[in-house]
Amino acid sequence: MSTLEDLKTAVINGKRKDVKVIVPELLESGVEPTSLLQDALIPAMAIVGERFKNNEVFVPEMLVSARAMKQAMAIIEPKLLEAGISPEYTAIIGTVEGDLHDIGKNLVATMWKGTGFDVIDLGVNVPAAKFLEAIDEYKPQIVGLSTLLTTTMPAMKETVAAIRNAGHSKVMILIGGAPITQSYADEIGADGFSKDAGSAVDIAKTTLGIA
Amino acid sequence: MLHPPYAILACDVFSDELIELGGDPPPWRALEFLEMGLHDQPDKLRQKIQQSIHDLESDREVQAIVLAYGRCGNGLVGIRAQRCPLILPQAHDCISILLGGREAHDAQLKKTPGTYFYSPGWVRGKRVPGPDREAYLREFYAERYADDEDMIDELVEVDRDAFEHHNCAAYVSIVDRPATADYCKDCAKHMQWEHTTLKGDPSFLQDLLNGNWQPTRFLTVEPGQCVAADVEGNLVAID
Numbered sequence: 001m002s003t004l005e006d007l008k009t010a011v012i013n014g015k016r017k018d019v020k021v022i023v024p025e026l027l028e029s030g031v032e033p034t035s036l037l038q039d040a041l042i043p044a045m046a047i048v049g050e051r052f053k054n055n056e057v058f059v060p061e062m063l064v065s066a067r068a069m070k071q072a073m074a075i076i077e078p079k080l081l082e083a084g085i086s087p088e089y090t091a092i093i094g095t096v097e098g099d100l101h102d103i104g105k106n107l108v109a110t111m112w113k114g115t116g117f118d119v120i121d122l123g124v125n126v127p128a129a130k131f132l133e134a135i136d137e138y139k140p141q142i143v144g145l146s147t148l149l150t151t152t153m154p155a156m157k158e159t160v161a162a163i164r165n166a167g168h169s170k171v172m173i174l175i176g177g178a179p180i181t182q183s184y185a186d187e188i189g190a191d192g193f194s195k196d197a198g199s200a201v202d203i204a205k206t207t208l209g210i211a
Numbered sequence: 212m213l214h215p216p217y218a219i220l221a222c223d224v225f226s227d228e229l230i231e232l233g234g235d236p237p238p239w240r241a242l243e244f245l246e247m248g249l250h251d252q253p254d255k256l257r258q259k260i261q262q263s264i265h266d267l268e269s270d271r272e273v274q275a276i277v278l279a280y281g282r283c284g285n286g287l288v289g290i291r292a293q294r295c296p297l298i299l300p301q302a303h304d305c306i307s308i309l310l311g312g313r314e315a316h317d318a319q320l321k322k323t324p325g326t327y328f329y330s331p332g333w334v335r336g337k338r339v340p341g342p343d344r345e346a347y348l349r350e351f352y353a354e355r356y357a358d359d360e361d362m363i364d365e366l367v368e369v370d371r372d373a374f375e376h377h378n379c380a381a382y383v384s385i386v387d388r389p390a391t392a393d394y395c396k397d398c399a400k401h402m403q404w405e406h407t408t409l410k411g412d413p414s415f416l417q418d419l420l421n422g423n424w425q426p427t428r429f430l431t432v433e434p435g436q437c438v439a440a441d442v443e444g445n446l447v448a449i450d
Contacts, residue, residue, distance in 0.1 A: 014365055055254060063369040064362065100324050100376040124376050125324050150282055150303045150444035151317055178284055179444045187442045 002026060004040045007072070011044035014064030016071045023075045033079040034116075041069050041114050042201070049198025059103060062197075066110045073113060087118035089208060092134045093144035094122035096155040101148035104177060107197035108144055115201050117142070128155075128162035135168055142204055145190075147177040156180075157188040164189060172207045176200060214275070214422020216240040217298070218267040220260065221279035223247045224305050224332030228416055229279065231386045238420050240273055247336050249286065250304075256286030268294050277419055281305055287446065290438050297432040298424050299446055300415060305330070309383045311412025312428070319409060325378035327404070329395040330411075331388045340374050341398030380404050385411035 002022040010018040026036060048065045051057045080086075091112050095105050102124045113119045120138050122130060131143060143163065147156050160173055175185055176194040185193035192207045194200040205211040218241035221229055226244055233239065243263055249256035260278070267276055276295045280287055281304035290297070302308045306328040307316040319326055333339050337347050348367055356362040380399035382392055392408065399406035418428060432438055432448040439449045 014362060016365065017361065055252065058251065060366045060369055063372075064365040067365065067369065098320060098324050102376065103373060149320075151313065151320060153444055179282065179440070181440070181442065184442045184444075 001029065004031065004035070007036065007040040008044040008047075011041060011065055011068045011072065012047055014061065014068050016064075016068045019068045019071045020075075023072050027075070027079060033076045033083065034085065036072065036076055037114055037116065041072055042111075045069055045111060045114065046198055049196060053196065053198075062107065063103065066107055069110055069114060073110075087116055089116075089142065090118045090120065090138050090140040091142040091144060091204070092120040092122060092131070092138055092140045093146070094126035094131065095124045095146045095148075096152055096159055097125055097127045098155050099147045099149055099152040100124045102146070104148065104197060105144070105146040108146070108176065108194070108200040111197050111201050112142075112144075112204060115204070117204070128159040131159055132162060132166050132168075135163065135166075135171060140171060141208060142172045142174060144200070145173065145175045147175075147180070150179045153179060153184070160188045160190055172204075174200070174203060174207065214238070214424075216272050217275040217277050217422070218243065218270070218273045219277045219279055219419075220245070220263050220267060222249075222283070222305060222332075224330065224336070225279050225308075225416070227331040227335075227386050227388065228309065228411075228413070229420070232413055232416050233420055238422075239277075241267060241270060243267065247332060248338065250283035253284040253286035256283060257289055260287065261290050264290065264292050264295075264297070268292060277424075279308070279416075279419060281307060282440075282444065282446070285440060287438050288440050291432070291436060292434055294434050296434060297438070298419075299430045299432065299438065300419060301428055301430055301445060302415070303444075305332070306383060308415045309385055309411045310409065311414050315409070315412065319381060323379045323381075323407075325376055325404075326381045327374070327377045327379065328381050328383055329398065330383045331386060331391045334391045334394050339395075339398055340377070340380075340402050341394070342401045344370070374402065377402070378404050380406050382406070382408045383411045384408055385413050385416075 002025045007022045048062050052062050093109050095102055109119050109121050145156050172191040174192040175190045182193050192203045194203045219239045220243050223244040224247040245259050277298040281302040307313050309330055310316050329339055337343055352363045352366050380395055382395040396406050430446045436448040439447050441447045
C-alpha cells in the first residue's frame with residue numbers, strides 16, 4: 001500500500017509513471033485530495049526547489065518533477081471539484097511581450113496550482129493589452145509576469161504601468177525571471193518578486209495576507 | 212590603439228571569432244577560454260571566472276583583464292580582481308556581442324521572437340537544437356542516470372518542450388565557416404523552423420581586442436571593486 005511519503009518521493013525523483021499508480025491508490029484508500037497536495041506534492045516540490053538552489057539538481061530535473069506533479073494534479077483536480085472545493089484565489093500568469101522562455105513561468109504556474117489557486121496561463125509573448133483583457137475577464141487577485149531576457153525587461157515595466165494605469169490598483173503584481181531583482185520590482189511598482197518557483201508560492205501567500 | 216598588456220578570459224563560444232580577429236601576432240598577452248554553457252550554472256561560472264582572474268593576475272606583466280562575456284545568467288555578478296582592472300562588455304549575451312550590440316539583437320527578436328541563435332561556437336558545442344542534440348543529451352544524462360531509461364526519456368522530452376515556441380534558426384556569421392553554416396540549415400530543417408543568416412558585426416569584439424574600451428560599451432571595474440547589476444540589468448562596479 002502506497003503512502004503519502006511514496007508520492008512525495010515519486011515526485012521528487014520525477015517518477016511520473018509511479019505517480020499515476022500511487023495517486024488513485026491513495027484516493028481510494030480515503031486520503032483527502034487536499035492532503036495529497038499539502039502533505040506530498042507541495043513539500044516534494046519545495047525539496048526539489050531546495051536541491052536546485054544547492055546545485056544538486058538542475059532545471060531539467062526540476063521540470064521532470066513538475067511533470068510528475070502535473071500528472072498528479074490531473075487526477076486530483078476533478079476530485080477537488082467533486083468535493084466542492086473550488087479555488088479561493090485566481091492568478092493569471094504569462095511571459096511578457098517578446099519573451100518566449102516559459103520554463104520558469106510554467107514551474108510557477110504548477111506551484112500556484114498546487115497551492116490551490118485557479119491559475120489562468122496566458123502563455124508566452126503576452127502583450128500588455130492581453131493581460132488587461134484577462135484581468136477584466138477573470139478578476140484575479142494575482143498577476144504573475146515572467147521574463148528571462150534583459151532585453152524584455154522594459155516590456156515588464158510597461159505591462160506593470162499598463163495594469164496600474166487601467167485602474168487595477170488592487171491586483172497584486174508579482175514578477176520573476178533570471179535578471180529580475182527586488183530593486184527592479186520596487187522600481188517598476190510591482191508588489192513582489194520571487195527569485196525562484198519555490199519562493200513564488202510564499203511570496204504569493206504573503207502578498208495575499210494568507211501566509 | 213594603445214592599450215596596456217592585457218589578458219582575455221573568454222567563453223569558449225567566442226574562440227573562432229577571437230582567434231581570427233586577433234590575427235597574428237595577437238594583441239593579448241594571455242588568452243584563456245572557459246567551457247561554454249556555464250551560464251546555466253551561474254554559481255559555477257562565477258567560481259571559475261574568479262579562479263581564472265586570480266591565476267591571470269599572477270602574471271605581473273598583465274595590466275588588465277578583459278572578459279569576453281555577457282550577462283550570462285548573472286554569473287559575473289560578484290567577481291572582483293585584486294591588482295588589475297577588469298573590462299566587461301555591456302551586453303546581454305554572446306549573441307548581442309556577435310551582432311555588434313543590442314540594437315541588432317533586439318531587432319531580430321522583435322521581428323521574430325521565436326528566434327534561436329546559432330554561431331560557430333555554439334554549433335561546435337554540439338548542444339544546439341538540431342539532429343544531434345538528443346544523442347548528446349542521452350549520452351550526457353547516461354552518466355548520471357545510467358540505470359534509469361525512463362528518467363532519460365523524461366529529460367529528453369522536457370528538453371524538446373523547451374523549444375516548442377521557437378520557429379526560426381538564425382545563424383550569426385562573423386567568420387567564414389561554410390560547414391557550420393550548412394549545419395545550421397540542417398538544424399532548421401530538423402526542427403521544422405525557418406532559417407536565416409544574420410551578418411554579424413565584428414566591431415564589438417574588435418573594440419574589445421583593440422583596447423577601445425569606451426564606457427558606452429564597456430564597464431571598467433577597478434581593482435578591489437566588485438561587479439554588480441543595476442535595476443535595469445546593466446553591469447556596474449561597486450566598492
